Amino acid sequence: MHLIALQDALQAYLTGESNHPPSELLEQLQGSAALGAADGLRIYHNAYRTRLLAVLREDFPALQQWLGVESFEQLALAYLSAWPPRHFSLRWLGEKLPEFIAGYVSEPQLSPLRELATLEWAFTLAFDARDADPLSAASMSSFSAKDWIDLTAALVPSANWLQLQYNTLELWKATKEGEPLPPLTRLPDECSCLVWRHDLLCRYRSLEPDEATALRSFAAGESFAGLCESLFARYAEQAPMQAAVWLRQWVSEGLLTRT
Structure with missing residues (x-):
């Protein structure tokens, strides 16, 4: 697999909803005795979402307090599924959240x-x-x-x-x-x-x-x-x-x- 194809496959996995790494990606990676390739990819997959959720919590603290942690996370994950990051800066991550709420609630x-x-x-x-x-x-x-x-x-x-x-x-x-x-x-x-x-x-x-x-x-x-x-x-x-x-x-x- 060429480097660009490997990068595209990794990006698709990290931004996808499933945390199960695809076989074609696992075939290109080598784990260690302490951490297998599949577990390592899952860590990256979870860390990516954790970071996005943290940004939304920082930008909308009152919204989170009003909804509660669990309901806010459900809203945030649904939003990220509909509006994944489209800009290199996370500063724009929450731009469409007010608009998204109109169709979610x-x-x-x-x-x-x-x-x-x-x-x-x-x-x-x-x-x-x-x-x-x-x-x-x-x-x-x-x-x-x-x-x-x-x-x-x-x-x-x-x-x-x-x-x-x-x-x-x-x-x-x-x-x-x-x-x-x-x-x-x-x-x-x-x-x-x-x-x-x-x-x-x-x-x-x-x-x-x-x-x-x-x-x-x-x-x-x-x-x-x-x-x-x-x-x-x-x-x-x-x-x-x-x-x-x-x-x-x-x-x-x-x-x-x-x-």
Whole structure:
């Protein structure tokens, strides 16, 4: 058997579901008195899955705590069977898990499970998203009047919007702090949540509807002057002040880059 064929056969065995090594692979390997070829291959087969399961546990700790170790492992193994690794980096292993849950679980568990998985994956995305120079208070201190009027910005690349229907943030925070999970509850209204990275730390917070609408508009290309105008109907003469308050917070949180 040529080397490339041997490599392909070994990969097919390691990524397959059965831990029984095929005869054509065993014929190419020589065991030792202490460890036969079949047992050695089974060790590699089990170690491969153990590593994949460990990655999913690290990326979705709240999901595991909610489901329990056994049920989470069943979900993870079914997911790996449907979506085996397709990238050289294990960082992308859990990318399709929220999507997979939609076809694996039925309601009433489906929606909250998928929402929790989506939130946890957002933190993974934020952690190693590409860097960008955020808009800073120092750079804005030299703005001219025209700079303020024409100012446009976008969210930093690490930012992810989520619309939460359940107390998913509470579940995630309880897991993070090593506390028992609170009962699952549905929120009276959808909650806008942002997850992003700033100063090498992943951050998150929920936004009230008015702020969420303003930030979406501003990050979509609306100028600061346009933002003030759009807030006038609700805030009247206080619109510029409200826009300035929000802008100062967004800048201090490292949420924006200038466009």
